[in-house]
Every structure is written in structure tokens, then in C-alpha cells.
Amino acid sequence: xxxxxxGGPDAGLEERIVAVGGRVAVRYAPLLLxxxxxxxxxxxxxxxxxxxxxxxxxxxxxxxxxxxSHVRGVLQQLFPVDGAAxxxxxxxxxxxxxxxxxxxxxxxxxxxxxxxxPVALRALLRYPTAASMSDPAxxxxxxxxxSTVAVFCVRNTQAQQQGVPDWTEELRSAAMARVLTNxxxxxxxxxxxxxxxxxxxxxxxxxxxxxxxxxxxxxGYENGDAWVLDRRFQQPIMTALGYGSANTSLSMRAFxxxxxxxxxxxxxxxxxxxxxxxxxxxxxxxxxxxxxxxxSQLGAGLLFAHETGHIYHALDEYF
Numbered sequence: 001x002x003x004x005x006x007g008g009p010d011a012g013l014e015e016r017i018v019a020v021g022g023r024v025a026v027r028y029a030p031l032l033l034x035x036x037x038x039x040x041x042x043x044x045x046x047x048x049x050x051x052x053x054x055x056x057x058x059x060x061x062x063x064x065x066x067x068x069s070h071v072r073g074v075l076q077q078l079f080p081v082d083g084a085a086x087x088x089x090x091x092x093x094x095x096x097x098x099x100x101x102x103x104x105x106x107x108x109x110x111x112x113x114x115x116x117x118p119v120a121l122r123a124l125l126r127y128p129t130a131a132s133m134s135d136p137a138x139x140x141x142x143x144x145x146x147s148t149v150a151v152f153c154v155r156n157t158q159a160q161q162q163g164v165p166d167w168t169e170e171l172r173s174a175a176m177a178r179v180l181t182n183x184x185x186x187x188x189x190x191x192x193x194x195x196x197x198x199x200x201x202x203x204x205x206x207x208x209x210x211x212x213x214x215x216x217x218x219x220g221y222e223n224g225d226a227w228v229l230d231r232r233f234q235q236p237i238m239t240a241l242g243y244g245s246a247n248t249s250l251s252m253r254a255f256x257x258x259x260x261x262x263x264x265x266x267x268x269x270x271x272x273x274x275x276x277x278x279x280x281x282x283x284x285x286x287x288x289x290x291x292x293x294x295x296s297q298l299g300a301g302l303l304f305a306h307e308t309g310h311i312y313h314a315l316d317e318y319f
Contacts, residue, residue: 001078002032003063003071005050016048025187026180028201031071033184035191054079070205073173078180143312144190145266148200148259151179152272153295154217154233155206164216164277167206167295175273175295176203182304200263210240218276218294226283230292234272252289269311271304284310 004013014024017034026033032051054060057079060072067075153175159166183199190197204211217233231248238244238251245251252270260268270290274280282293284307291307298304 001054002034002048003052003054003067003075004030004032004048010050013048013051020047023187023191023196024198025184026199026201028074028176028180028203030068031074031180033180035188070169070172070176073169074177074180077173077177144195144197146198146200148202148263148265148268149179149183149308150202150204150255150259150268150270151176152204152211152237152270153206153208154213154237154272154274155211156216156276157212157214159216159275162216162277164218165275165296167275171275171295172206175298176201178298179271179304182298182302183308185302186305186308200265202259202263210237213237216276216278217272217274218278218280220278221280222278226280226292227285230272230290233274234290237272249289256289269308271307273298282307284308286310286315287313 002013002017013032017024017032017036020036022034022036024032024034052059052063054063054075057076060075060079153167153172155167156162156164179201183201187197187199213233213236215232220229234252235248238248238255241255243251243255245254256268256270260266272290272292273295274292275295279297280292280294281297282291282303284291288311291304291311293303293307
């Protein structure tokens with residue numbers, strides 16, 4: 001892992017990393033999660049002016065210079081305290097999400113919301129023909145290259161009055177650390193097949209005005225329609241960002257299109273992290289523009305990677 005200087009990574013940093021045999025898995029300013037070949041020592045950091053190489057929590061404790069508080073929190077979560085924590089993380093990563101993921105209707109689609117051509121509709125509805133490599137709606141192209149992930153930490157402005165859980169710095173740090181490790185896992189899995197896949201994370205923090213809603217965003221998920229409930233906070237957030245279409249899906253797609261253009265990545269999607277009174281584990285619509293999950297559920301292994309798989313048209317287990 002590289003912690004770059006205060007100004008963030010310069011344009012040539014990744015080229016220099018590749019030149020010494022490394023690769024970047026995830027970008028989360030000012031962090032770069034990087035994999036270097038075995039045998040490269042601590043002195044590798046010297047070849048990247050303004051960057052520090054972190055291998056442990058002890059390295060993080062010795063950081064010099066100004067590091068944003070939220071980055072310090074994420075760093076504390078990324079590195080386990082002891083062997084027991086590492087063993088727990090490994091056990092979580094091995095969890096079988098085919099059986100443990102809560103059975104939301106991932107394949108549901110609101111046909112009235114958006115005109116969908118028959119080929120794309122087959123993919124969204126998980127028809128067996130959608131798995132065919134000849135089907136243009138399902139292609140491995142979306143699983144390679146670069147992606148930007150917009151992570152919205154949806155904040156209930158009335159949480160204290162309503163008596164429901166709200167964001168804390170600890171929850172934010174833990175959630176973002178899990179997002180980063182899940183995406184790094186995806187990048188590692190791709191690399192094991194000889195494929196290059198990397199992610200850029202743009203976080204919209206709980207304090208960001210666009211993330212504010214005046215209700216418990218998890219209310220109703222235990223017995224309601226996820227597709228309808230998602231819109232209650234997705235559309236206000238999109239409107240606050242300047243995407244005010246009455247069609248929530250099209251608003252998010254327009255946002256993602258502009259985001260990938262701004263970040264110069266091949267793909268982009270949105271993730272909405274929730275806190276509240278009721279439990280919503282996680283769900284995504286096949287090939288959709290966004291995923292929704294409870295921030296408190298992100299500690300359960302590969303949930304974020306699993307839902308990312310659905311965004312990328314994976315009909316079942318992505319790998």
C-alpha cells in the first residue's frame with residue numbers, strides 16, 4: 001500500500017509502479033492499494049518521491065506529515081492488530097455468499113420505469129440465455145479495465161430524534177476499509193486470470209450535503225420492495241448532484257456516465273451505504289447502475305465484491 005503526498009498521486013506514479021513490476025488495485029486518495037512482486041524491500045518507497053510504503057499498522061503509527069483524519073481511520077481498519085484479527089478476516093473472506101446473502105429479489109426489474117430491449121431484459125431477469133457469450137448484453141468487457149465507484153454514505157439528519165443508529169467515524173472507517181479490501185480482492189482475482197482490473201473510489205462522506213435525507217433510509221426493507229425503497233434516497237441524492245430526472249435509474253446512469261468521463265475510467269457505478277433501525281444486508285440489480293447495503297454488514301467477507309459482480313452482469317457467483 002502506498003500513501004502518497006498531500007497533493008495526491010502525480011500522473012506518472014502508476015507508470016513507475018508498473019515499471020518495477022507492481023500494479024495498482026484501488027485508488028482512494030491519498031491511498032493507493034498496490035501489489036508488488038515478492039522480494040521488493042522497504043527501499044522501494046524511495047523510488048516514489050512523496051510517497052510512503054505501508055506494510056503494517058506500526059508503519060501507519062509512524063507516519064509523518066499531515067494525513068486526513070478519515071484516512072487515518074481507514075488505515076487503522078485496513079491493518080489487523082494481531083494474528084487473531086487476520087485469521088478472522090481470512091475466515092470472513094472464505095464465507096460462502098451463495099447461501100448466506102439475504103434473499104432480496106436481485107433479478108427484479110421495473111419494466112415501466114425504463115424501456116428495456118429484449119436482449120438486455122433477458123440479462124436483467126436472469127434468463128439462462130443471458131449467460132451465452134453470444135448475447136451482447138453479457139460480456140466480459142465490463143469486467144476488465146478501470147472503474148470508478150461512487151460511495152454515498154447516506155446520512156439520516158433526524159437519526160437522534162428518531163432513535164436510530166447514525167454514522168460514527170469508526171463505522172465510516174470500517175466500512176470504507178472493507179470497500180477497499182473487497183475491491184482489491186477483485187483486482188487480485190482478475191490478476192490471477194491474467195486480467196488487469198483496477199478501481200478508483202470517490203467517497204461522498206456522511207457530512208456531504210448531498211448525502212442528507214430526513215428519514216431512516218433502511219425503514220421498510222424487511223417487508224417492502226427494495227426497488228421502490230431505494231429510490232427514496234437515491235433520487236434526492238441524484239437531484240442534489242444535478243441529475244433531476246423523474247426516472248431514478250436514468251438519473252443514476254447519467255451520473256455514472258459523467259463520473260467515468262471525469263475520472264477517465266472505462267466504467268462507473270454507485271454504491272449507497274445505509275445506517276438505520278432495520279436490517280438491509282445488500283442487493284444490486286443485474287447490470288444496474290447501483291448497489292445498496294448496510295454499512296454495518298460490510299464486515300461480512302466479500303459482500304461488496306459480490307454485489308459489484310451483479311453490477312457487472314454476473315448472474316450468480318461472479319468468479
